[in-house]
Amino acid sequence: MCRTVDLRQAVLARNTMAAGVLRAELTARGTTVVNLLSSPGSGKTALLERELTLARERGVTTAALTADLATENDAARLARSGVPVKQVLTDGLCHLEADMLAGHLHDWLPDATRLLFVENVGNLVCPASYDLGESLRVVLASVTEGEDKPLKYPTAFGLAQLVIVTKSDLAGPAEFDEAAFRAHVERVNPGVEVVLTSVRTGEGAGVLVDRALAAADGDAVHAPVMARAEA
Amino acid sequence: MHEMSVALSVVDQVERAARSGGASGVRRVTVEIGELAGVVPDALAFCFGLACAGTVLEGAELVTRSLPGRASCTDCQRSWDTGMPPDLLCAVCRGGAGVLLSGRELRITEVHWSTPPTAPDSSPVPRSEES
Numbered sequence: 001m002c003r004t005v006d007l008r009q010a011v012l013a014r015n016t017m018a019a020g021v022l023r024a025e026l027t028a029r030g031t032t033v034v035n036l037l038s039s040p041g042s043g044k045t046a047l048l049e050r051e052l053t054l055a056r057e058r059g060v061t062t063a064a065l066t067a068d069l070a071t072e073n074d075a076a077r078l079a080r081s082g083v084p085v086k087q088v089l090t091d092g093l094c095h096l097e098a099d100m101l102a103g104h105l106h107d108w109l110p111d112a113t114r115l116l117f118v119e120n121v122g123n124l125v126c127p128a129s130y131d132l133g134e135s136l137r138v139v140l141a142s143v144t145e146g147e148d149k150p151l152k153y154p155t156a157f158g159l160a161q162l163v164i165v166t167k168s169d170l171a172g173p174a175e176f177d178e179a180a181f182r183a184h185v186e187r188v189n190p191g192v193e194v195v196l197t198s199v200r201t202g203e204g205a206g207v208l209v210d211r212a213l214a215a216a217d218g219d220a221v222h223a224p225v226m227a228r229a230e231a
Numbered sequence: 232m233h234e235m236s237v238a239l240s241v242v243d244q245v246e247r248a249a250r251s252g253g254a255s256g257v258r259r260v261t262v263e264i265g266e267l268a269g270v271v272p273d274a275l276a277f278c279f280g281l282a283c284a285g286t287v288l289e290g291a292e293l294v295t296r297s298l299p300g301r302a303s304c305t306d307c308q309r310s311w312d313t314g315m316p317p318d319l320l321c322a323v324c325r326g327g328a329g330v331l332l333s334g335r336e337l338r339i340t341e342v343h344w345s346t347p348p349t350a351p352d353s354s355p356v357p358r359s360e361e362s
């Protein structure tokens with residue numbers, strides 16, 4: 001009387017479905033989401049503050065949501081750019097999920113937002129597994145984190161649609177081997193673009209806004225080999 | 232933490248299937264985990280035990296099957312084991328026209344229901360046709 005049923009069911013199906021719904025809803029109202037992932041302290045907030053300011057100066061309507069385990073510090077920093085900012089405290093949860101994001105956007109996201117940047121919790125492990133309905137997923141790593149970061153976190157780097165190297169002003173002192181880093185990225189995610197930035201020297205200024213606008217305009221976004229398996 | 236939410240999701244989906252199928256207990260759940268899925272089987276097993284408490288899955292066993300990462304090149308048709316960390320570049324073409332054949336799976340493949348407590352004891356039977 002025991003029976004075994006074959007239950008071919010994706011474990012993350014619920015999140016994937018919620019992400020799909022959110023993407024469709026936001027696309028319908030003209031909003032494109034950019035999901036930013038990195039280890040703690042790679043420079044997500046610093047880069048975003050610069051890019052949000054640039055977007056505002058260019059007249060692009062932008063908003064940002066930042067998720068942290070605790071403190072509202074990042075929202076206070078991002079708000080200096082003058083764009084609408086929301087802080088989400090995850091209360092110990094180490095990543096954002098699509099339905100959480102949808103809940104937070106519900107009564108906050110200003111109507112005419114063209115680009116919504118989401119700073120995920122600083123963590124390169126599980127945020128990689130959760131689609132947030134984004135149209136562009138960006139993974140950041142600073143030059144001080146070692147060239148082999150893409151090999152240590154292959155899921156995060158393997159699913160990135162844009163890789164940003166931050167703190168390039170420190171590349172010399174950190175003896176950052178750019179060629180090795182690029183080769184490691186290429187191994188887990190062939191063809192993905194890698195861009196160097198620094199908020200100190202201004203290197204790569206505007207790259208995030210440019211790539212986000214391209215995605216918003218419907219330009220083809222990089223399709224990682226690892227993501228192509230999901231079809 | 233990721234494994235905990237994966238475990239909760241497994242429990243949630245099995246509970247739903249139990250409700251719709253009228254099952255009162257679960258003996259075993261089998262989950263397939265691709266090498267590149269980013270889930271640690273041991274951590275998942277630990278979380279699964281916690282997530283089952285007080286549900287229809289209480290006491291259920293979790294069996295995890297690991298699937299290797301395999302990629303193939305659309306240019307030269309070669310296929311290979313990706314290893315971990317994965318190498319998704321074709322060794323011959325060094326191009327990026329590859330596809331991942333397997334390795335990202337994360338799915339429940341089988342649930343072995345137990346009999347209601349009132350029914351006579353019985354031994355497991357192979358997978359039924361009712362999938």
Ligand SMILES: Nc1nc2c(ncn2[C@@H]2O[C@H](COP(=O)(O)OP(=O)(O)OP(=O)(O)O)[C@@H](O)[C@H]2O)c(=O)[nH]1
Binds near residue numbers: 044046121170200
């Ligand atoms: N030299 C240098 N320092 C930088 C740069 N970008 C960020 N930093 C510094 O790096 C530290 C961390 O930057 P954040 O922007 O807070 O990093 P984060 O990724 O948002 O950190 P979490 O939100 O905690 O995960 C700060 O002290 C920044 O001033 C840069 O381009 N160059």
Ligand SMILES: [Mg+2]
Binds near residue numbers: 044045046074119
């Ligand atoms: Mg931050």
Ligand SMILES: [Zn+2]
Binds near residue numbers: 232233
């Ligand atoms: Zn997490």
Ligand SMILES: [Zn+2]
Binds near residue numbers: 307308321324325
């Ligand atoms: Zn080839």
